[in-house]
Amino acid sequence: MNFNTITLAVDSGIATITLNRPDKRNAISYELINELLRALDGLASSDAQVLILTGAGKAFCSGMDLENLQAITTRTPEQNIADSETMATLFRSLYEFPRPTIAAVNGAAVAGGCGLATLCDFTLASTEAKFGYTEVRIGFLPAIVSTFLVRQVGEKHARDLLLTGRIIDAAEAHRIGLANEVVPQDQLLARATEISKQLMANSPASLIATKRLLNAFAQSELDEQIQLAVKENAGIRATEDFREGVTSFLEKRKPRWSGR
Secondary structure, eight states: OOOSSEEEEEETTEEEEEEOOGGGTTOBOHHHHHHHHHHHHHHHTSSOOEEEEEESTTOSBOSBOHHHHHHHTTOOHHHHHHHHHHHHHHHHHHHTOSSOEEEEEOSEEETHHHHHHHSSSEEEEETTOEEEOOGGGGTOOOHHHHHHHHHHHOHHHHHHHHHHOOOEEHHHHHHTTSOSEEEOGGGHHHHHHHHHHHHHTSOHHHHHHHHHHHHHHHHHHHHHHHHHHHHHHHHHTTSHHHHHHHHHHHHTSOOOOOOO
16 A cells, blocks of 8 residues: 555554654644555454554654644535544544554644544553643634543543643653553654564454454444534534634634634
8 A cells, every 4th residue: 555644564463554744743634534544444454463553753643734724714514524524433443443553652642643642552652752632722622532532531631631732741641541651762662562562472363352342332432422523523613713723823823712
């Protein structure tokens, strides 16, 4: 498979997807979303036994690409619903991937990038990693990821992160359960490989069955909550606060909120 925004390598049963837009801090573009979905779909039926997700350069993923973010303000309600459904599909495809997944978070993981970092089965945070759901800072809504986040860290921590939009370091991410381990930067991929080999020593059939069972536990709740989240995610894009938030962010000034 050929890609422009990611790289994919498979070695001895370990697949590694690297978000590969280092000049853009691996920001999420429409092309990157489509390529990630294509890669995940292909790997789901491959011989790979473990998936590692990481980023090229100094960032893991800085959230939505600025050009795409600006374009969102002019999209139709139907386009906004379609965009939201696609992002939900990406998050769910990663969360429900049939084989064990490991995020090797090498730097900043922000907004949608934080979702990608934390929806894997294991999240390894380098000492340089930062995490944050910053959508409220620009009048946006972290709707889709919120249902996954509450399941992972509990309601109090989720409310804190989603309502404040604050950035936390690797140590705090580990303390609240957003990351499994904090690893020295130069040992991050080696540790991800070590865990991969530990997983691969187990029965492949058992691993697949265990993930299938865990996914089944969450399925009905996710179906309902994501349907609501998609509507909220699309709806917030039509507000004055969202347009002002995006504009002020791009113009590097403080937003002038109207509350509408």
